[in-house]
């Protein structure tokens with residue numbers, strides 16, 4: 001299943017990454033995040049990025 005133009009799993013992971021980023025940013029606009037909170041959001045974002053990258057590598061569906 002290589003070279004798919006549209007991969008629903010990839011789309012899902014991409015949306016998850018965007019959502020994680022957006023939520024972290026919105027939260028940090030509402031109030032000052034503590035360093036551990038900030039680190040936790042960065043960690044979530046990195047994890048979501050890694051899931052997307054791993055999926056692309058395994059599935060071969062990157063743009």
Ligand SMILES: [Zn+2]
Pocket residue numbers: 007008009010055056059060061
């Ligand atoms: Zn895929």
